[in-house]
Amino acid sequence: xxxxxxxxxxxxxxxxxxxxxxxxxxxxxxxxxxxxxxxxxxxxxxxxxxxxxxxxxxxxxxxxxxxxxxxxxxxxxxxxxxxxxxxxxxxxxxxxxxxxxxxxxxxxxxxxxxxxxxxxxxxxxxxxxxxxxxxxxxxxxxxxxxxxxxxxxxxxxxxxxxxxxxxxxxxxxxxxxxxxxxxxxxxxxxxxxxxxxxxxxxxxxxxxxxxxxxxxxxxxxxxxxxxxxxxxxxxxxxxxxxxxxxxxx
Amino acid sequence: xxxxxxxxxxxxxxxxxxxxxxxxxxxxxxxxxxxxxxxxxxxxxxxxxxxxxxxxxxxxxxxxxxxxxxxxxxxxxxxxxxxxxxxxxxxxxxxxxxxxxxxxxxxxxxxxxxxxxxxxxxxxxxxxxxxxxxxxxxxxxxxxxxxxxxxxxxxxxxxxxxxxxxxxxxxxxxxxxxxxxxxxxxxxxxxxxxxxxxxxxxxxxxxxxxxxxxxxxxxxxxxxxxxxxx
Numbered sequence: 001x002x003x004x005x006x007x008x009x010x011x012x013x014x015x016x017x018x019x020x021x022x023x024x025x026x027x028x029x030x031x032x033x034x035x036x037x038x039x040x041x042x043x044x045x046x047x048x049x050x051x052x053x054x055x056x057x058x059x060x061x062x063x064x065x066x067x068x069x070x071x072x073x074x075x076x077x078x079x080x081x082x083x084x085x086x087x088x089x090x091x092x093x094x095x096x097x098x099x100x101x102x103x104x105x106x107x108x109x110x111x112x113x114x115x116x117x118x119x120x121x122x123x124x125x126x127x128x129x130x131x132x133x134x135x136x137x138x139x140x141x142x143x144x145x146x147x148x149x150x151x152x153x154x155x156x157x158x159x160x161x162x163x164x165x166x167x168x169x170x171x172x173x174x175x176x177x178x179x180x181x182x183x184x185x186x187x188x189x190x191x192x193x194x195x196x197x198x199x200x201x202x203x204x205x206x207x208x209x210x211x212x213x214x215x216x217x218x219x220x221x222x223x224x225x226x227x228x229x230x231x232x233x234x235x236x237x238x239x240x241x242x243x244x245x246x247x248x249x
Numbered sequence: 250x251x252x253x254x255x256x257x258x259x260x261x262x263x264x265x266x267x268x269x270x271x272x273x274x275x276x277x278x279x280x281x282x283x284x285x286x287x288x289x290x291x292x293x294x295x296x297x298x299x300x301x302x303x304x305x306x307x308x309x310x311x312x313x314x315x316x317x318x319x320x321x322x323x324x325x326x327x328x329x330x331x332x333x334x335x336x337x338x339x340x341x342x343x344x345x346x347x348x349x350x351x352x353x354x355x356x357x358x359x360x361x362x363x364x365x366x367x368x369x370x371x372x373x374x375x376x377x378x379x380x381x382x383x384x385x386x387x388x389x390x391x392x393x394x395x396x397x398x399x400x401x402x403x404x405x406x407x408x409x410x411x412x413x414x415x416x417x418x419x420x421x422x423x424x425x426x427x428x429x430x431x432x433x434x435x436x437x438x439x440x441x442x443x444x445x446x447x448x449x450x451x452x453x454x455x456x457x458x459x460x461x462x463x464x465x466x467x468x469x470x471x472x473x474x475x476x477x478x479x
Contacts, residue, residue, distance in 0.1 A: 087289050087293060090293055091292050091293050094297065098296060098300060098303060099325060101303050101324045101325035102325040102326050103324065109328055111321075111328065113452045113453035114449055123326075135365075135382075135386055136364050136365070137365045137366070137367050137386075138363075138365065138366050138367065149364060151455065154308050154453075154458075155308065156323065156324055177383075178370070180372070216384045216385065219384075219385070219386055220386055220389075221385075247308070247323050247324065247326075247328065248308075249321050249328050249329070
């Protein structure tokens with residue numbers, strides 16, 4: 001009895017398996033993933049465009065008098081799926097972005113911490129010069145409610161102007177700092193020797209120029225400008241152009 | 250030896266044993282700079298954090314606590330790099346260690362000392378040119394604390410010579426109840442470096458400078474300014 005029962009169950013299981021296989025053959029095969037291909041440009045729809053339909057070719061079967069079905073507009077090409085970048089690719093991409101920001105060719109690097117100026121080409125130092133940068137000192141002018149902090153600004157600048165034999169027009173703070181009266185006449189403010197033989201303008205009143213006090217080179221003593229010794233000043237002046245990048249840090 | 254002498258000797262012995270026990274049991278912070286290169290994950294994280302700073306065209310600092318160095322970066326280039334030793338890192342008063350893949354961007358709020366105010370000279374009293382601060386400015390400090398936002402302080406301790414005397418003094422200060430750990434700032438970092446390097450850092454700092462701190466993350470909440478508080 002048990003044997004028969006087992007035999008019946010076996011036959012039933014076999015039948016179920018066979019039926020399943022037949023059913024699965026009827027199903028269409030699953031579509032294979034395809035790479036999106038470039039689609040041909042969509043054809044102009046004559047009806048939409050309003051042009052007359054072409055006459056039927058001789059021998060061709062006459063279309064029924066019903067309105068011809070509007071051909072479907074071809075599907076838009078699918079955008080290529082973005083493959084996620086590998087970590088290696090991501091790092092390279094970020095490094096490339098960073099590299100693109102870096103200066104190329106001739107530029108100046110000014111270190112306000114050590115008071116050094118470097119003439120650079122790409123990553124090579126062409127010349128090192130001792131300079132003076134801003135003292136960071138603070139000058140108040142209470143009667144006129146003004147104040148100044150003598151810092152060299154930090155950041156990226158460009159040489160905007162090159163001047164030979166510059167003449168310093170002393171601003172008010174130069175007199176206040178010395179405890180002197182502020183002159184009314186422009187001619188009393190002129191100091192022709194003070195800036196040396198050359199000046200390179202960085203904008204906003206900040207310049208790279210020479211000095212009468214070469215002994216204080218290497219120290220933070222200026223009112224924000226960058227001072228250089230006469231020889232270095234000449235060499236730097238000749239090496240840079242208007243538009244040359246200057247990085248102050 | 251009298252009774253007083255014996256007591257004094259016992260007290261000295263006790264102090265010595267206490268100091269020795271503290272020295273032995275104290276956890277040595279693993280602050281040695283790592284020797285290998287940063288991992289791929291760390292490099293991506295650093296570059297992602299750094300890229301927005303590079304595009305500002307302003308210099309910024311990378312305080313790398315894992316590599317024990319301070320990098321001056323601007324527009325994608327490293328302008329300068331200064332090596333240092335980490336003396337201690339405390340988070341909410343508890344000693345901690347730098348962890349790879351952790352980083353945060355902070356902003357310089359203050360460098361601890363106000364700028365020197367210029368006092369115009371008296372026209373009747375001529376200034377000695379050798380003492381004129383316009384020509385010969387005073388040396389910047391060798392020991393200063395940089396105050397960053399999110400309750401973070403970085404103390405730069407410039408050392409002259411071997412610095413063992415200063416080290417001893419600092420160790421004593423650390424034990425005191427009003428020592429550096431007592432303030433319970435969010436994060437306190439103390440770093441050691443040659444005195445000239447500390448002065449160099451001090452000179453070049455500017456307010457609002459950005460600092461990418463590598464090795465520490467999760468900055469505390471920013472301190473909110475409250476107006477009209479009484």
